[in-house]
Amino acid sequence: MFPKPVENRSVLVRLLYKLSLPVALFVWLLPLLAIFMTSIRPASDIATGNVFGIPSTFQMLQNYAEVFAKTDALKYLTNTMLIALPTMVVSVALACLTGYALAIYKFKWALPLFFLFVAGNFVPFQILMLPVVDMSNRLEIFNTVPGLVMFHAAFQTGFCTLFMRNFMKALPFELIESARLEGVDEFKIFWHLVLPLVKPAIAALCVLIFTFIWNDFFWATVLLSDDKSLPITVGVRTLNGEFVQQWHLVSAASLLAAVPPVLMFFIMQKHFIAGLTLGATKG
Amino acid sequence: MINKFTRMAMAATIGGMLSTAALASDLVITFDDLNPDKKAAYDAAVEAFKAANPDINVTANNGDREAHKDTIRNALQNDAPDVITWYPGNRMAPFVDPGLFMDISDLWASDPNLSANFNAIKPTMSRNGKQWGVPYSYYQWGVYYRKDIYDKLSLSEPKTWDELLGNCDALKEAGVTPFTIGTKYLWTAAGVFDYLNLRTNGYDVHNDLTAGKIKYTDPRIRATFAKWEEMLDRCSFVKTHATMSWQEAISPFANGDAAMYVMGNFSVGQYKDAGLTDEQIDFFQFPEITPGLARAEEAPADAFFIPAKAKNVENAKKFLAFVATPEVQAEWNKTIGQLPPNSAAAINTDDKFIVEGMETLSTAAGLAQFYDRDAPAAMAKAGMEGFQKFMLDPSTLDEVLESLDKVQAEVY
Numbered sequence: 001m002f003p004k005p006v007e008n009r010s011v012l013v014r015l016l017y018k019l020s021l022p023v024a025l026f027v028w029l030l031p032l033l034a035i036f037m038t039s040i041r042p043a044s045d046i047a048t049g050n051v052f053g054i055p056s057t058f059q060m061l062q063n064y065a066e067v068f069a070k071t072d073a074l075k076y077l078t079n080t081m082l083i084a085l086p087t088m089v090v091s092v093a094l095a096c097l098t099g100y101a102l103a104i105y106k107f108k109w110a111l112p113l114f115f116l117f118v119a120g121n122f123v124p125f126q127i128l129m130l131p132v133v134d135m136s137n138r139l140e141i142f143n144t145v146p147g148l149v150m151f152h153a154a155f156q157t158g159f160c161t162l163f164m165r166n167f168m169k170a171l172p173f174e175l176i177e178s179a180r181l182e183g184v185d186e187f188k189i190f191w192h193l194v195l196p197l198v199k200p201a202i203a204a205l206c207v208l209i210f211t212f213i214w215n216d217f218f219w220a221t222v223l224l225s226d227d228k229s230l231p232i233t234v235g236v237r238t239l240n241g242e243f244v245q246q247w248h249l250v251s252a253a254s255l256l257a258a259v260p261p262v263l264m265f266f267i268m269q270k271h272f273i274a275g276l277t278l279g280a281t282k283g
Numbered sequence: 284m285i286n287k288f289t290r291m292a293m294a295a296t297i298g299g300m301l302s303t304a305a306l307a308s309d310l311v312i313t314f315d316d317l318n319p320d321k322k323a324a325y326d327a328a329v330e331a332f333k334a335a336n337p338d339i340n341v342t343a344n345n346g347d348r349e350a351h352k353d354t355i356r357n358a359l360q361n362d363a364p365d366v367i368t369w370y371p372g373n374r375m376a377p378f379v380d381p382g383l384f385m386d387i388s389d390l391w392a393s394d395p396n397l398s399a400n401f402n403a404i405k406p407t408m409s410r411n412g413k414q415w416g417v418p419y420s421y422y423q424w425g426v427y428y429r430k431d432i433y434d435k436l437s438l439s440e441p442k443t444w445d446e447l448l449g450n451c452d453a454l455k456e457a458g459v460t461p462f463t464i465g466t467k468y469l470w471t472a473a474g475v476f477d478y479l480n481l482r483t484n485g486y487d488v489h490n491d492l493t494a495g496k497i498k499y500t501d502p503r504i505r506a507t508f509a510k511w512e513e514m515l516d517r518c519s520f521v522k523t524h525a526t527m528s529w530q531e532a533i534s535p536f537a538n539g540d541a542a543m544y545v546m547g548n549f550s551v552g553q554y555k556d557a558g559l560t561d562e563q564i565d566f567f568q569f570p571e572i573t574p575g576l577a578r579a580e581e582a583p584a585d586a587f588f589i590p591a592k593a594k595n596v597e598n599a600k601k602f603l604a605f606v607a608t609p610e611v612q613a614e615w616n617k618t619i620g621q622l623p624p625n626s627a628a629a630i631n632t633d634d635k636f637i638v639e640g641m642e643t644l645s646t647a648a649g650l651a652q653f654y655d656r657d658a659p660a661a662m663a664k665a666g667m668e669g670f671q672k673f674m675l676d677p678s679t680l681d682e683v684l685e686s687l688d689k690v691q692a693e694v695y
Binding site for chain 1: 322351550556558
């Protein structure tokens with residue numbers, strides 16, 4: 001199944017690999033690098049057309065400090081937390097329940113129901129914009145954080161269910177059967193037996209969902225308009241006025257906004273990789 | 284599950300309604316600018332109002348400017364605040380005519396400050412002889428030019444069209460492109476058109492055109508385009524204008540390849556960011572074309588309105604009168620670097636552009652609100668695309684004007 005490890009290949013292939021890796025890495029990081037260079041430039045460089053060259057002066061500290069001085073960046077970051085964390089908890093919790101039901105119980109509609117969850121993932125969510133806005137208007141949850149969390153949770157639960165169901169399906173069914181034979185209550189099986197076994201999946205899912213929601217720009221733009229509840233992704237945009245675009249500050253703010261998910265990734269790296277390859281190997 | 288969520292949401296809303304209903308006197312304000320300076324000025328004014336009226340419980344909302352343009356209709360019809368921001372001139376017509384804004388002529392008549400100090404902008408705030416809002420800020424448009432280049436070639440600020448054309452000839456001879464512009468986002472070209480039309484035909488004709496009462500193929504509008512063709516020919520614009528934003532078009536201006544820019548005053552900070560000093564740049568009013576025509580200017584204003592469905596009208600009027608006071612207007616506009624529509628308000632006299640702008644606007648016979656505010660959105664989009672096309676190839680004039688007539692017939 002696995003491709004031949006690089007170290008076992010011929011010298012030429014290894015050399016090619018070693019040469020192309022830094023190039024690929026550089027190309028991959030080029031946009032990020034450009035944003036970083038813009039974020040340490042003075043505004044005068046952009047005004048005079050020096051957009052890709054060496055900055056005339058390095059203003060890293062000033063620019064990044066200005067982001068915090070000029071916008072409520074801290075408030076926006078807090079708002080993002082207030083949106084991302086509840087969404088993560090709600091959708092992962094729901095997915096554990098639905099995943100358990102779809103994986104463990106054998107009922108007629110289990111498979112069609114599962115396909116419904118899967119199919120939901122293939123609907124491009126942008127086309128749902130108008131119905132969602134209309135619905136949130138009628139429910140009077142437009143422009144509220146709980147409203148946004150509800151929609152996020154609803155959209156993410158489908159993906160989470162797919163993930164959890166497959167993971168639970170891979171558990172040895174004999175475990176559950178023997179617990180049932182012992183007369184253990186169904187909820188206790190779920191709580192004390194299955195949940196501890198799927199902990200790695202829960203952790204991985206949490207990291208994934210947190211990052212998805214953190215990076216969301218679309219729904220926050222569509223469903224929130226009040227400055228008190230804007231997340232950081234939308235808040236960054238306020239640095240651009242009606243006429244004047246302050247690209248150096250927007251770049252700095254965008255990079256700042258990307259820091260927490262990156263940190264989270266490194267802290268939870270083990271789970272994250274495990275999550276991506278879950279079910280890839282069947283033991 | 285939806286049912287459960289509905290109930291949860293309803294419970295939350297009802298709870299919210301109960302808690303506000305318990306208070307005696309409320310005021311809900313909806314503002315539309317999150318940009319740091321604009322937000323700071325608004326927040327400061329609201330704080331000052333709260334301090335002056337401790338008995339009023341103020342809820343100050345603020346949201347994204349572009350989103351506001353889409354959500355305002357819904358807000359006015361369903362969940363109206365007591366005070367809301369919008370644009371005066373023709374742009375307020377869609378809300379004035381169906382009765383979504385409240386007539387506040389009584390406030391304009393009874394408040395001595397409003398009736399005495401807002402003469403220049405009063406016509407802009409009026410429709411059908413009544414006043415509908417109170418402006419808090421505006422800014423001037425005109426020609427920003429490189430004074431050092433003008434001085435080197437011993438040119439002076441042109442007062443008439445011929446003087447401007449003469450200056451252009453001299454600049455071209457010296458190897459300098461007379462005008463810079465970036466038409467990638469179209470609206471910059473509308474600034475040039477507005478001025479040519481205001482100077483060729485005057486405020487009333489211009490206003491009738493943007494209100495859909497005059498066709499684009501009208502001989503008077505053709506005369507405007509003839510002047511524009513003359514301008515393209517003798518005062519050429521930088522060649523790559525269709526690929527640049529207005530900010531990118533500052534480059535040729537800053538490095539001396541171009542000498543003039545038809546722009547709004549918000550651009551001054553950018554010239555300085557590009558390394559130009561106060562000694563190198565200056566401002567003149569767009570020169571006269573038709574002699575003796577009353578001078579109208581481009582001065583996009585921002586204003587507060589009271590929705591017809593406002594619940595706390597008395598407090599709303601109190602807030603509007605407060606925003607109109609010279610002190611608040613002065614402070615607000617000092618923070619955002621614009622001009623107070625109140626002629627009695629103090630301005631930053633250290634800024635020569637602000638001083639010239641105040642002089643330009645307070646003596647103007649009429650204030651246009653800019654093409655994309657005066658004309659309805661669909662018309663403005665087609666119009667500005669047409670302007671750009673014409674600028675790139677003046678021989679397309681007939682085709683452009685006829686297609687604009689078609690759009691006009693559909694839009695109005």
